[in-house]
Amino acid sequence: MARVALVTGGTRGIGEAISKALKAEGYNVAATYAGNDEKAAAFTKETGIKTYKWNVADYAESKAGIEKVEAEIGPIDIVVANAGITRDAPFHKMSPDQWKEVIDTNLTGVFNTVHPVWPGMRERKFGRVIVISSINGQKGQFGQVNYAATKAGDLGIVKSLAQEGARAGITANAVCPGYIGTEMVRAIPEEVLNSKIIPQIPAGRLGEPEEIARCVAFLASDDSGFINGSTISANGAQFFV
Ligand SMILES: NC(=O)c1ccc[n+]([C@@H]2O[C@H](COP(=O)([O-])OP(=O)(O)OC[C@H]3O[C@@H](n4cnc5c(N)ncnc54)[C@H](OP(=O)(O)O)[C@@H]3O)[C@@H](O)[C@H]2O)c1
Numbered sequence: 001m002a003r004v005a006l007v008t009g010g011t012r013g014i015g016e017a018i019s020k021a022l023k024a025e026g027y028n029v030a031a032t033y034a035g036n037d038e039k040a041a042a043f044t045k046e047t048g049i050k051t052y053k054w055n056v057a058d059y060a061e062s063k064a065g066i067e068k069v070e071a072e073i074g075p076i077d078i079v080v081a082n083a084g085i086t087r088d089a090p091f092h093k094m095s096p097d098q099w100k101e102v103i104d105t106n107l108t109g110v111f112n113t114v115h116p117v118w119p120g121m122r123e124r125k126f127g128r129v130i131v132i133s134s135i136n137g138q139k140g141q142f143g144q145v146n147y148a149a150t151k152a153g154d155l156g157i158v159k160s161l162a163q164e165g166a167r168a169g170i171t172a173n174a175v176c177p178g179y180i181g182t183e184m185v186r187a188i189p190e191e192v193l194n195s196k197i198i199p200q201i202p203a204g205r206l207g208e209p210e211e212i213a214r215c216v217a218f219l220a221s222d223d224s225g226f227i228n229g230s231t232i233s234a235n236g237a238q239f240f241v
Pocket residue numbers: 008009010011012013014015032033034035036037039054055056057082083084085105132133134135176177178179180181182183184185
């Protein structure tokens with residue numbers, strides 16, 4: 001039977017490309033989202049992929065949602081923790097709410113997404129945990145103390161989970177995208193994109209969501225079992241670790 005993959009934030013942007021790529025690889029895919037019902041409905045209409053709505057920042061909601069997915073589609077073999085937000089501000093202007101919202105969604109959201117599926121993966125002796133981190137978790141970024149903290153935290157999560165899961169056939173890896181042309185990045189003023197961001201990318205362009213999805217499909221594969229605790233950087237040569 002086809003393996004089951006869950007993609008949080010899987011209806012838009014990078015997550016949408018990941019959901020589609022995993023479906024094309026033959027997985028049974030479930031995609032989650034937070035509130036954009038219209039986009040989720042259009043996504044299902046286009047792809048036939050079932051969507052589920054819950055807030056990844058809420059543990060009880062995540063656990064209940066995951067139970068529903070498992071009841072309807074089957075035990076989750078592959079979990080892609082992709083849902084994420086930005087609430088940018090220079091540190092001296094960053095409010096405690098801006099800090100907390102990003103930590104709750106991007107970092108605690110990864111715990112809330114992976115923790116409920118972990119026992120089943122251990123029991124079945126197979127699992128693929130893939131966390132979408134960011135170049136800005138690797139190098140830091142002006143105005144993103146909150147976001148960079150969560151994305152650096154993702155790398156600590158996968159390195160630790162890799163050690164805990166290895167004997168049970170579970171791998172945990174991160175993908176660090178550079179700047180990808182999704183709504184999150186298109187929200188940056190065009191002038192800033194053209195004058196400040198694109199000139200820093202040796203490739204001379206934003207990445208495509210499909211280029212990140214390809215990394216995820218590679219890590220999700222049964223054949224990738226020895227790749228564990230790693231980070232794939234896909235950033236057009238903007239930054240090397
Ligand atoms: N775009 C980039 O250049 C870039 C670079 C590096 C890393 N990343 C990371 O890649 C991931 C995806 O980014 P993106 O640019 O594709 O984002 P996006 O286009 O803004 O899409 C975000 C997705 O996450 C969902 N989401 C947001 N908050 C959520 C919550 N609390 N609970 C459940 N779902 C939630 C959204 O649902 P709704 O549709 O309902 O809002 C949407 O499906 C993020 O983790 C981001 O940090 C992006």
